[in-house]
Amino acid sequence: RGHISVRDVDIVFETTTGPHAAVKNANLTVRPGEFICLLGPSGCGKSTLMNSIAGFVPPTSGEVTIDGDLVTEPGPDRGMVFQQHSLFPWKTVKENVAFGPLMAGVGQNEATSVARTFLSLVGLAAFENAYPNTLSGGMQQRVGIARALANYPSVLLMDEPFGALDAQTRVMMQENLLEIWSEFRNTVVFVTHDIDEAVFLSDRIVVMSASPGRIIADINVKLPRPRE
Ligand code: ADP
Numbered sequence: 638r639g640h641i642s643v644r645d646v647d648i649v650f651e652t653t654t655g656p657h658a659a660v661k662n663a664n665l666t667v668r669p670g671e672f673i674c675l676l677g678p679s680g681c682g683k684s685t686l687m688n689s690i691a692g693f694v695p696p697t698s699g700e701v702t703i704d705g706d707l708v709t710e711p712g713p714d715r716g717m718v719f720q721q722h723s724l725f726p727w728k729t730v731k732e733n734v735a736f737g738p739l740m741a742g743v744g745q746n747e748a749t750s751v752a753r754t755f756l757s758l759v760g761l762a763a764f765e766n767a768y769p770n771t772l773s774g775g776m777q778q779r780v781g782i783a784r785a786l787a788n789y790p791s792v793l794l795m796d797e798p799f800g801a802l803d804a805q806t807r808v809m810m811q812e813n814l815l816e817i818w819s820e821f822r823n824t825v826v827f828v829t830h831d832i833d834e835a836v837f838l839s840d841r842i843v844v845m846s847a848s849p850g851r852i853i854a855d856i857n858v859k860l861p862r863p864r865e
């Protein structure tokens with residue numbers, strides 16, 4: 638599970654100055670368990686394309702399917718991590734992570750147990766009763782990752798998740814993410830404008846370019862990872 642298919646997708650936004658093509662003729666297949674980076678300069682349509690996979694932005698034409706099902710809205714098969722973590726500040730870390738499973742109809746005890754499992758996975762078991770604003774930025778992003786995984790999504794969509802972190806924390810988080818993924822092996826689409834980050838994280842990099850946002854390259858890079 639976790640097969641993403643983007644077929645002939647155009648995304649046009651209506652703006653006050655007229656229609657604005659954010660994504661043009663995108664075609665992309667991501668196989669189950671593949672980890673790809675979507676790389677390109679700011680404004681080239683990476684987030685828009687990812688949001689069409691998430692179900693937040695409908696394609697103007699073309700279609701997005703996951704495991705053969707047409708994507709028309711967000712669903713628990715897709716976990717999302719954003720640059721801004723968007724945790725609920727009034728909930729503890731554990732409650733934040735348990736929220737998705739609870740919404741999906743999982744019972745309170747089971748949801749708490751799932752939350753603990755994923756908090757352990759991101760190294761925050763000891764902080765389950767803390768409130769998000771008492772944690773560092775990196776820790777908050779790790780809670781965000783735990784929350785995104787708590788519904789056992791077949792697809793994990795990450796939009797510059799480490800973009801707001803300092804360089805040292807970012808490297809730690811990249812390593813942590815690869816450890817988590819090697820255990821989880823779900824499909825990952827990771828949006829970044831940082832080529833070093835893309836090369837470190839993934840062997841497959843899909844490159845976009847602006848005006849209008851097009852996929853201009855889909856490359857396999859098998860480099861020795863400098864930090865391994
Ligand atoms: P990236 O993620 O690569 O930085 P985006 O997907 O955010 O790029 O944006 C692509 C283009 O679409 C940009 O020109 C941006 O200004 C425009 N855009 C994004 N979202 C909207 C929107 N909701 N309405 C109008 N224009 C938008």
Ligand code: ADP
Pocket residue numbers: 725727
């Ligand atoms: P109350 O907020 O009065 O406790 P609710 O049924 O509105 O009752 O909320 C139940 C739980 O969900 C509480 O922990 C509350 O803080 C939290 N909550 C309230 N609104 C939202 C929301 N929009 N999204 C997520 N959690 C919410």
